[in-house]
Amino acid sequence: MRRTTTTMTTMTFLLAASTLAACNWTKFDDLADETWVNSTGKPDVKSADWGVAITRGADTGDSGASGTLAIIGAGPGTYSELKYNESGSSHFENTSLALAAQGIMTVDSPTIWLSSPASSEVALVTTGNAGSIVVANGTHLLSVRQLFTTNTSLESSATIGTTPDAATYMQPAEFPGLPGITPTPQPIVAVADVVMGTIINLPSNTKQPACKLADGSNQMQIRALGATPGAGGTDDVLVWNGKDGRLLRYDGSVFNGCLPPPAPQPQPQFQPDLADKPALLPGKGSQILSIDDSRVLLAGHTDSGDSLLQVFATDTLKPIGNPVTTAGLRQAAILAIGATSYVVAGYPTALVDTTVSGQVLIYRIGATGLETAQVASLYDAQPEGNQSFGRSVAVMPYRGKSVIAVAADNEVFVYFQAKLEDGSALYDETRQVK
Amino acid sequence: MQSRVLFVVWMAISALAIQPAHAQPVDALKKAQAAFDQAQLSYLQGKYDEAAQGFIDAYAARAFPQFLYNVGASYHMKGKKASDPEAYQKAVDAYRKYLAEDAQATDKVKVEKAIGVLEAEIARIKAAPPASTGSAADPASPAAAPSKEVEQLGDVKVRGLFVIESDPSNATIYLDDKRKGAFATTPWSGTLEGDHKVLIEKRGYTVIEKAISADPTKLFVLSASMSQQSFLGWVEISSNVPGADIYIDDKSVGAVGRTPLSQNIKPGKHTFWISTDGYDEYKQEIEVIANEVTPIKATLKGSPVGKLNVTGLGIEDATITVDGQVLCERGPCLKSIQQGEHTITVTRPGFKSYARRIVIQAKTETQVRIALSPMPSRSDAIVAYILAAGFTGGGVFLGLKANSYRDDLKKEIEIGRPPPDSNDPRLTKGKIFAIAADAAFLVAGVTALTAVYYTFREKGAPSAGLIDVRALALRPEIGPGYAGLGMGVSW
Numbered sequence: 033m034r035r036t037t038t039t040m041t042t043m044t045f046l047l048a049a050s051t052l053a054a055c056n057w058t059k060f061d062d063l064a065d066e067t068w069v070n071s072t073g074k075p076d077v078k079s080a081d082w083g084v085a086i087t088r089g090a091d092t093g094d095s096g097a098s099g100t101l102a103i104i105g106a107g108p109g110t111y112s113e114l115k116y117n118e119s120g121s122s123h124f125e126n127t128s129l130a131l132a133a134q135g136i137m138t139v140d141s142p143t144i145w146l147s148s149p150a151s152s153e154v155a156l157v158t159t160g161n162a163g164s165i166v167v168a169n170g171t172h173l174l175s176v177r178q179l180f181t182t183n184t185s186l187e188s189s190a191t192i193g194t195t196p197d198a199a200t201y202m203q204p205a206e207f208p209g210l211p212g213i214t215p216t217p218q219p220i221v222a223v224a225d226v227v228m229g230t231i232i233n234l235p236s237n238t239k240q241p242a243c244k245l246a247d248g249s250n251q252m253q254i255r256a257l258g259a260t261p262g263a264g265g266t267d268d269v270l271v272w273n274g275k276d277g278r279l280l281r282y283d284g285s286v287f288n289g290c291l292p293p294p295a296p297q298p299q300p301q302f303q304p305d306l307a308d309k310p311a312l313l314p315g316k317g318s319q320i321l322s323i324d325d326s327r328v329l330l331a332g333h334t335d336s337g338d339s340l341l342q343v344f345a346t347d348t349l350k351p352i353g354n355p356v357t358t359a360g361l362r363q364a365a366i367l368a369i370g371a372t373s374y375v376v377a378g379y380p381t382a383l384v385d386t387t388v389s390g391q392v393l394i395y396r397i398g399a400t401g402l403e404t405a406q407v408a409s410l411y412d413a414q415p416e417g418n419q420s421f422g423r424s425v426a427v428m429p430y431r432g433k434s435v436i437a438v439a440a441d442n443e444v445f446v447y448f449q450a451k452l453e454d455g456s457a458l459y460d461e462t463r464q465v466k
Numbered sequence: 467m468q469s470r471v472l473f474v475v476w477m478a479i480s481a482l483a484i485q486p487a488h489a490q491p492v493d494a495l496k497k498a499q500a501a502f503d504q505a506q507l508s509y510l511q512g513k514y515d516e517a518a519q520g521f522i523d524a525y526a527a528r529a530f531p532q533f534l535y536n537v538g539a540s541y542h543m544k545g546k547k548a549s550d551p552e553a554y555q556k557a558v559d560a561y562r563k564y565l566a567e568d569a570q571a572t573d574k575v576k577v578e579k580a581i582g583v584l585e586a587e588i589a590r591i592k593a594a595p596p597a598s599t600g601s602a603a604d605p606a607s608p609a610a611a612p613s614k615e616v617e618q619l620g621d622v623k624v625r626g627l628f629v630i631e632s633d634p635s636n637a638t639i640y641l642d643d644k645r646k647g648a649f650a651t652t653p654w655s656g657t658l659e660g661d662h663k664v665l666i667e668k669r670g671y672t673v674i675e676k677a678i679s680a681d682p683t684k685l686f687v688l689s690a691s692m693s694q695q696s697f698l699g700w701v702e703i704s705s706n707v708p709g710a711d712i713y714i715d716d717k718s719v720g721a722v723g724r725t726p727l728s729q730n731i732k733p734g735k736h737t738f739w740i741s742t743d744g745y746d747e748y749k750q751e752i753e754v755i756a757n758e759v760t761p762i763k764a765t766l767k768g769s770p771v772g773k774l775n776v777t778g779l780g781i782e783d784a785t786i787t788v789d790g791q792v793l794c795e796r797g798p799c800l801k802s803i804q805q806g807e808h809t810i811t812v813t814r815p816g817f818k819s820y821a822r823r824i825v826i827q828a829k830t831e832t833q834v835r836i837a838l839s840p841m842p843s844r845s846d847a848i849v850a851y852i853l854a855a856g857f858t859g860g861g862v863f864l865g866l867k868a869n870s871y872r873d874d875l876k877k878e879i880e881i882g883r884p885p886p887d888s889n890d891p892r893l894t895k896g897k898i899f900a901i902a903a904d905a906a907f908l909v910a911g912v913t914a915l916t917a918v919y920y921t922f923r924e925k926g927a928p929s930a931g932l933i934d935v936r937a938l939a940l941r942p943e944i945g946p947g948y949a950g951l952g953m954g955v956s957w
Contacts, residue, residue, distance in 0.1 A: 057900030059872060064888045067879050071889035413878060413886040443889070451882040 068449035068461060070116065074442040075124045077112055079105025083439040085145035085424045087154055089113045089172065092429040094152040097464075099430030100125075100172075101437055101444060102147070102154045108132050109139040111156070111174050118431060118464040120448050127172050131156075134176045136166050142317030142362070144199045145424075148217050149259075149322075155219045157199040165196050167219055167230045177230065179221065184228055184242035192242070197274075197316060198222040200257035202267040205285045209235045217259075220269070225252035227269065245282060251275040258320025258328055259284070260346040270320050270346070272330060277313045279320075279330065279349050311355065312340040321366050323373050323397060327352065331364035331377065341375055343401045353401015358393065365425045366397075367434055369459050373397040374407070376436055378422030384411045390421035392438050394450075394458065408452045410438060412445075421445075433462045495687060498527035502627075502685040505536065509624050514544035517624070518556070524685075530655055531567035534560050535577070536624040542584065543622055546612050551588045558584050580622075583615045626683045628658040630666070632690040637668035644723045645711075652690070657682055666690045667729055669700040670757060698730040699754035703738065705764040710742035725764070740764040743802045744771055744829070744938075770805040770828040773938065776812065778836030778931075784814035797836075812836050812929070820929035827935065835932040842925035850917030854910045861906030864899045871896030 074082040082105035089100035101114045109131030116122045131139065136158060144157040155169035160178050168174040181192035201217045210233070219230050229241040245252055255274035262268030266284040273280060318332030326346055333339040339361030343352040360379040367374040375397060380390035391411035396403045412421050424439035428446065438445045450458035505520020518540035525533035538560030545553035561581050565574060590613060630639055632652035641649040642663050652666065658680035666674040671692035680686060703712055704726040711721035715737055723729070725740060733756040741747040745766035754760050774793070776786050781797030788808050793801050797812075805828040813819040817838040826832055871892045878886050886892065 057868070057897045057904065060868075060875075060893050060897040060900065063872065063875050063879070063896075064890075064893050067875070067886050067888055067890070068882075069885045069887035071887035073889060409884075411884050413884045414891050445887055447885075449882065449885070451885075453883075455881075455883075 065119075068120070068447065068463070070120050070122055070446045070448065072114060072122050072444050072446075074105070075112060075114075075128070077105055077110040077128060078108055078130055079110040080107040081105060082110070082112075082442045083424065083444050084139065084141065085143035086426045086437055086439045086444060087145050087147040088152075088426055088428045088437075089115075089147075089154060090152045090429065091148075091150075092432065094171075095429040095431070097431055099428045099435065099446070100152075101426065101428055101446070102145075103439070103444060104139060104143055104145050104156060106139040106141070106143070109136055109158075111168075113172060114444060116428075116430060116446060120446075120463040122446070125172070129174065131168075131174075134168065134174065135161070135178075136168060136176060137161055140195065143424075144196055146199060146201055146219055148201050150201075150203070150217045153216075155199070155201070157196045157219060157221055159195045163194045165194055165221060165223070165228075167199075167221065169219065169230075177232075179228060179230060179240060181223065181226075181228070181242075184240050186226065186242040186244060192226050192228075193223045196221050196223055198254050198257040198272075198318075200259050200269075200320070202259035202269060202284060203261075203265065204229065204231065205264065205266045207231055207234070207241075209238050217267075220257065222254035222257050222271070225254060227254070227257070227271075245271060245280075247273060247276075247278065247280055250278070255314040255316060256318040256320045256330070256332065258322065260322060260328060261325050270328060272314050272318060272320055272332065274314050274318075277311070279344055281346070281349055312338060314340075317363070319364060321364060323366055327397075329364065329366060329375060329397070329402075331361060331375070333361045337381075341377060341395065341402060343397060351401070353398070354404050356395060356402055356404050362422065363424050365427045365436075367394070367427045367436060369434070374458070375402065376425050376427065378425040378438065380420040380423035380440075382411075382422070384415040384421075387415040387417050387419075389415035389417060389419040390423065390440065392422040392425060392436070394436075406453070408450060408458055410436070410445075410447065410450070412440070419443075430462055431464070433459065435459070435462055494527045495689070498524040498530075498533075499685055499687065501527060502533070505540070506624055506683070509536075509540055509543075512547070514540045514547075514553070518544075518560075521624070529567070530627055530629070531564050531571070532625050532627045532655070534564035534567060538564060538577075539622040539624050542580070545584070545587075546616055546621075549587075549591055549612060551591045554584045554588045554591075558588075580619055583613075583619055587613050587616050624683075625657065626681055627655055627685045628680050629653065629655040629685070629687040630664065630690070631687065632666050632668070632674070632692055634668065634671070634692065637666045637671070637674075637690070637692060638728065640665040640667065644727075644729075645721055647709075647724055647727075658686075664688060666692070668692055669728065669730065669759065670694055670696065670698065671730075673730060695730065697733065697756045699733045699756050699758055699760055700728065701731050701736075701738075701752075701754060701760045701762055702726070702728040703740070703762045703764070705740050705742075705748070705766055707742055707745060707766045710740045710745070710748075710764065710766060713739040713741075731760075738762055738764075740766065742766060743773070745769055771802045772805055772826040772828050773800060773802050773831040774808075774810070774824075774826060775800045775831055775833040776810070776836060777833065778812075778838070780814060780817070780838060781812075781836055784812050784817075784836070784838065787811045787813070810834065812838065812931070814838050816841055818926075818929040820931050822931055822933075824933060829938050831936045831938055833934045833936070835934070836929065837931070838929040839927045844921060847917050847920035850913050850920050854914035854917055857906045857910035857913055861903045861910055864903035864906055868896045868899035868903055871899065 083103055084106045085104040086101050089102035097118045099116045103112050103114055111131060112128035113125035114122050115125050138159045140158045146155045152171045153169055155167060158166050160166035164178040164180045166176055167179055168176040181194060199219050199221045201219055203217045204215050206214060221228050226242055226244050253274035254271050256272035258270035259267035260270055262284045264285050268284040269282045271280040312332050314332035315334045321329045321331060323329055328344050328346055330342045330344055337359045339357060339359050341356040345352055360381045362378045362380050364375055364377040367376050375395040377393050381388055382391040384391055389412055391409055393406040394408040396407045412419060419440050421440040422438055426437045427434050428437045436447045436450060448462045449460060452458050501520045501524035505517045508520055509517035518537050521533045521536040538557045541553045541557035545557055558581050561577050565571060565577055630652055635652045637652045638648045639650045639654060659682045661679050664676045664678055672695050674690040674692060708725055710725045712723050712727055714722050717739060731754050733754050735753050737751045739747055739749050746769045748764040748766055752760055776797055776799040784797050786794040786797055786799045788803060788810050793799055803826055805826050807823055807825050809823050811819060811821045817840050820836055820838060875886050875892055
């Protein structure tokens with residue numbers, strides 16, 4: 033009896049102790065849900081280098097209660113869509129595709145990966161085969177079109193390369209061969225000093241319009257293209273010249289008139305209306321980002337890593353405020369929170385503590401230009417070497433708001449909250465709180 | 467094998483062991499002692515005639531039969547040394563007188579044999595032809611050498627004597643322990659050897675207690691002069707079952723003697739307990755009056771008890787309990803217990819305890835031979851406990867680690883600079899640590915339960931007991947110098 037009592041007491045004690053001491057490991061799942069940074073690793077795609085470029089896959093109107101990121105992987109190239117539900121969980125849409133299956137054998141680095149300002153359309157511009165440039169665009173899918181540079185309105189009057197240097201969406205004028213049809217914003221592609229249109233459904237025997245740009249006697253090497261509202265409902269085109277670093281503006285209404293059908297026009301020489309010279313000769317992958325109708329941000333870098341963030345006025349083409357020249361910039365995006373705009377700039381080789389893992393710096397854009405001290409910084413809480421955090425950044429519409437998305441090596445981060453350096457909110461919780 | 471257990475109760479001893487009282491003057495005793503000492507010295511020097519005369523003188527002073535034996539022994543040795551038929555004849559005469567004086571002599575057979583041998587030797591010597599060149603005492607002649615029978619008797623030694631006398635006489639003598647019962651009454655003479663405590667008691671007189679060291683070759687006289695104590699009372703305690711233990715006033719001091727017992731006692735009220743195995747205890751409170759005899763006659767009634775006899779190898783280190791009460795601190799244990807069902811438990815350090823319910827029947831002896839099995843090694847349990855402790859410690863360590871991750875993550879999520887992401891490796895690590903901690907606790911629990919099982923499980927052969935029941939019976943016991951009632955059991 034005594035022995036039985038002792039045994040029962042010991043067993044009860046052990047069970048109680050085990051119960052008390054047991055760790056509730058599901059709390060870590062709860063923590064994973066609680067954290068407001070969603071991290072998604074490479075899905076089951078063939079790309080060894082997934083996430084070289086990201087952009088929003090759905091615009092504000094299309095996102096509804098969710099958000100979508102369109103992601104390009106390299107080696108070999110893949111396209112995939114990552115959709116975030118209202119609670120912030122993500123899943124991959126079944127629209128993923130291997131770019132090679134679409135005839136896209138090369139994903140350029142840096143990758144030109146655009147999103148339309150007027151729809152959920154995205155566009156990949158990269159080097160094609162057989163002397164072509166591939167423009168693959170669509171909404172939640174990619175339709176591949178080859179742009180043979182010899183098959184443009186310039187025809188043999190200009191020697192055009194086959195590797196794109198820059199691209200942007202612009203609102204073109206009504207195409208002469210398609211009267212009554214107001215075209216939607218279309219990507220235009222720059223190669224050296226030539227800008228080519230990518231207008232769909234041109235009449236037969238009509239070649240894509242192409243314009244050779246000029247800046248007087250200055251040499252022209254287009255490194256970045258941008259669009260800003262011009263006269264007549266079309267966008268004017270902004271060009272950042274890699275030869276002299278000048279920002280140029282061209283009348284967008286003539287971009288479809290460079291080649292009025294049926295016969296080509298004489299080669300026009302466009303002079304910039306206004307120009308100024310930033311303190312940087314931009315390299316490939318530089319950007320001209322629209323802040324609003326009157327301002328753009330030049331986000332550029334050289335091959336050696338020199339970088340520039342500078343706000344410019346679109347009318348005077350003069351810089352506003354001081355530049356940010358923190359080295360290592362790779363890509364930037366504009367985040368609008370209410371009336372305030374911010375620059376989200378990715379520095380994938382930045383040092384975090386003692387680890388080269390990369391970070392994203394956020395600068396506020398004030399009335400007097402860019403605040404040169406970052407208001408926030410994002411980096412991996414557990415940084416890893418060569419993580420390339422910030423090698424691509426995007427602003428993703430999500431549940432009617434905008435959130436920051438950051439690409440790293442084979443990983444994508446989405447920030448459903450963000451805090452400024454002073455601890456206040458850059459933006460509050462965007463997820464639906466249960 | 468046959469074993470015999472005797473429970474002897476002396477019914478009467480006085481008439482068998484008491485020598486006749488011979489009140490003699492003190493100077494006679496001294497004279498006898500002086501003659502004895504001189505005679506013994508002469509004997510040792512080979513002066514047998516002088517020795518014999520000394521013992522005769524001692525006998526003349528105090529007529530102790532042992533002195534006559536010593537006279538015979540002296541002549542015996544003289545005859546043997548010289549093949550002297552006259553000396554042999556004197557020896558025979560002295561031996562015969564010794565036997566006549568002490569009809570209860572314990573060496574009667576031996577002395578009678580010596581008489582026969584010496585008479586034959588006398589006849590042989592007388593029948594032998596006289597030697598031409600020598601006398602009959604010539605050792606070189608065939609008749610001069612002692613016969614083979616005489617040689618076989620060996621050299622005879624004179625005896626000492628222990629004498630206990632008292633004034634007044636007829637006092638009771640106790641030897642060593644009063645509980646052994648009365649030894650004799652004064653006067654007493656006989657042979658004693660070794661150290662003893664002599665207690666002499668007589669109604670109305672002070673008790674004499676004396677430690678002695680007896681030499682069997684010497685004459686030792688213990689003479690007790692007892693002074694009268696008129697203020698004492700005298701109790702005479704007897705029981706229908708002789709040999710019962712007697713307790714007076716305080717049982718814790720132990721039994722003062724056994725029935726029958728007579729002794730002085732202070733006047734006043736006294737409590738007497740009389741008990742023996744197999745009987746109910748007798749208790750009586752009596753007012754003892756000075757200078758008067760108070761008889762106490764206890765009638766013991768048989769009680770339904772049986773004996774429990776616990777034996778076995780190593781039982782001397784075991785404790786025996788019955789119904790939870792310690793019966794014997796150490797074995798072997800032979801005790802009377804009430805008939806009925808009892809639980810006997812035998813425990814010994816380092817051994818498995820033995821417990822068994824047994825039925826004790828009245829007037830029987832239940833023998834339990836215990837074979838205790840050694841306690842098995844608990845090393846497996848110890849190892850299991852160590853493992854359980856190790857797993858518990860590991861679980862605690864892992865749990866603390868998991869909690870550390872959890873706390874860090876919660877804090878960073880709250881602060882948000884930098885915020886951990888949903889794929890933060892600490893989430894995975896913390897979960898792994900938490901699961902590992904739970905697994906460790908689980909294994910620790912299972913291991914601990916195993917250890918508990920190992921601790922309490924029966925391992926090895928259990929301790930065993932062989933039970934044998936024998937009937938007990940009372941029967942009369944009669945022997946030399948005593949008569950009594952005994953109870954024994956045989957198997």
